[in-house]
């Protein structure tokens with residue numbers, strides 16, 4: 102078969118004003134533009150984007166226009182851009198990707214194959230957790246000329262991801278797809294990861310920019326080189342803004358001088374400075390630290406002031422039987438008229454032992470459930486909606 106090259110990018114989160122910063126919004130746009138440049142320079146046969154093109158279900162007009170502009174070089178070079186819809190940008194009916202599709206800048210992948218050379222590409226948009234068990238994931242058979250098959254999804258799957266809220270086994274996806282899958286190209290995890298599951302190559306592309314201080318391996322894209330011998334993947338790094346993530350611990354007598362000393366030990370020039378203040382409440386404010394970091398050259402500064410936190414008396418809580426504690430909470434909850442979403446959030450917070458390590462992820466999931474519930478209640482739910490009609494709101498086939 103002829104060689105086919107596909108650039109896999111994901112989680113570009115266009116429009117994200119990280120830490121409330123316009124500079125960061127610009128960084129996210131630039132990372133996407135760089136990824137497109139890579140596609141043009143390497144003259145790939147297609148680009149696949151596995152979701153969260155936009156950070157928000159309602160991106161601003163300038164953000165949408167910037168995305169359309171960024172895609173122009175692909176059009177000029179005849180390189181198709183194929184996408185699926187991620188959980189961040191998902192709307193109930195038409196998607197932003199549909200708008201870009203109308204300008205012929207982009208196309209959506211679906212359960213029917215899209216051929217690039219002899220590679221059959223498929224895509225399934227991010228699935229709402231509430232319909233995961235029942236949704237049809239079965240793909241159409243590939244045509245006879247297809248030598249390889251790749252499915253694009255935006256989900257957190259084991260064994261590549263653990264303990265991050267709702268995760269599903271990759272083996273289940275491969276099984277439910279119902280065809281012989283050679284590759285499962287994934288988005289949603291903001292770091293690269295790969296594995297082989299039941300003979301299928303499974304991998305995450307990573308985000309193109311760093312979405313949080315704990316995402317250390319972002320800013321990369323994956324170049325897929327597909328020939329007779331299989332799907333070969335090469336990671337290409339983008340140039341992204343450096344992060345300086347550190348803590349300033351204050352003792353009782355520490356003040357501005359101490360803060361300055363710690364700041365001096367880090368290279369902040371042009372960086373995103375993500376600083377945690379810990380220890381004693383001292384005679385220097387978070388604002389002053391922000392100012393100092395700016396003076397030291399940081400382009401973007403975000404300070405978490407965690408000084409003077411009172412630790413919970415764990416022993417006295419443990420002394421109360423946990424069973425009794427849960428029982429007491431259930432009793433109180435039963436007295437209140439909470440929505441199912443609220444109760445679901447409560448349940449998950451109380452039973453999640455992974456909360457400590459993945460607060461952001463869990464918060465993300467909650468934000469998503471809340472948004473979904475909000476939309477079901479107020480938005481463009483449409484006439485076909487029934488009380489259990491979540492399925493009717495599901496993405497296009």
Ligand SMILES: [Mn+2]
Nearest residue numbers: 112153189289
């Ligand atoms: Mn994402």
